[in-house]
Amino acid sequence: MRPTRQLWGVGILAAVLAGLAAVFARPLLLGATVLIGAWLLTRQYLFVTTVRKAKASLTATQALDTSATRVDDATPVTLNVSLERPRSLSLSLEAGIPPAGVVADPLVVSLAPNETTAQQTTTVSWPVAGRHQFEQATLTATDGLFETTVPVGSTPGITVEPRSPRSVYIGKGGDRRAITRGEHEAERFGSGTDPAEIREYVPGDTADKIDWKATARLNALHVREFEADTDRPTMLIVDHRAALSEGPPAESKLAYLREAALATVSRARQLGDPIGLLSIGDAGLTSRFDPATGPGQYVSIRRQLLDLEPTNANERSGSTDDSTGPVTIEETATSSLIAAGRRPNHASLDTTASPGATPADTDRSDAFVRTLEPFYANQQYQTRFESDPLLGAVRTAAATYHDRVWTIICTDDSDPNALYEAVRYSRSKNNDVLVLLTPSVLFRPSGVADVERAYNQYQSFEEFRQKLDRLEGVTALEVAPEERLSTLLAVGHERTQRQGVRQ
Structure with missing residues (x-):
């Protein structure tokens, strides 16, 4: 007061x-x-x-038209307030807009003495992707002599998704393929609903298994087997190292792989399949979700995927872990970044001096940033690996889930040897592997300006993708911008025609 x-x-x-x-x-x-x-x-x-x-008699709500939006889109937010009976106080309520939201006009409503309802709407844009939670509205009451402020009302949340690429191609050399194959096969028989095969009756089979149509047709007792209902555990391994930042804004390698990973999570939710996530930065694991089902699991993994940003390649050189096994690092909250809807990340530190800063101020600021940079970098990693992070993540996945698991690796072709070894290791654990691979040539700043040279590089990528695809139990698909890929494939088609004419 x-x-x-x-x-x-x-x-x-x-x-x-x-x-x-x-x-x-x-x-x-x-x-x-x-x-x-x-x-x-x-x-x-x-x-x-x-x-x-x-x-006690006041009702305050912060209402959003939607629970999800895209980066930089404007969202209407309405603040409603009502009293059960008039009061002799002057009341003012200010909405608890998250710090990451950019408000067009202040969202404040006032109730004069003896008024009971008020409402105001404004628009909020969201430049930062992630999950943003509103704070309670702030109620300020005064009778002219005294004034007090108390929090009231609901705290809604909104999910801000990054801008997605315009056209995502997933397939093999121009032939589109689906990531998921619909209802997956159980590979065993039981009390399911999908017919599997018909076989002759043997003692011990129950009468309800007898297929009377087949029995009449074949003139002998036959029973029909059904595929057992089952689920397919899935482990997503998503690479967001520095190399995945290549590409135009909102259309980087990571942006394309993110779309493919989000589609996988949506399909797993439709089928009720257990799904887990391992995300890897340049120094190790940045997040880990063991395979599980339930709405909370799917939502958490989706939010984590939306929060991923490329890490810093220099972080590996700062690692002091000499062991070959994982080293767990406790996560600590970084209030300023969390309040802004960002995950703790040393890259979020602003090293740019303010316009009025003196050289001495800039030096002190740079020293401050250098001092805190290792701290922020550590907060991003749950587990560090001395060896290749991708191979470390695959080993972690194999150790986490001992049953057969469908492993989906989302990465690029920047280190083909390490990727090949990671895939082989996963196969050695009897896991089916799907590799979603982005060709670097389609994301470089030069793009496909020199189409002949770019096509030669794409051919090298395609040879590597086919090498992976030929491994037993492995499917390798490319994830790429459809327009750029079509340009290169057209060049390849023209080459083939010219060679045919010469022959």
């Missing part, structure tokens, strides 16, 4: 009267001072009581 200017004025008046009473020995003035003090105490008690009743 805070005093207002009016209360300060009354207090000064009481002090003056008390001083005059002492100077001129006038008890009447002293009595007036006592009466003013008693009146102020009464007003304070009534104010506290009225505020408590107003808060």
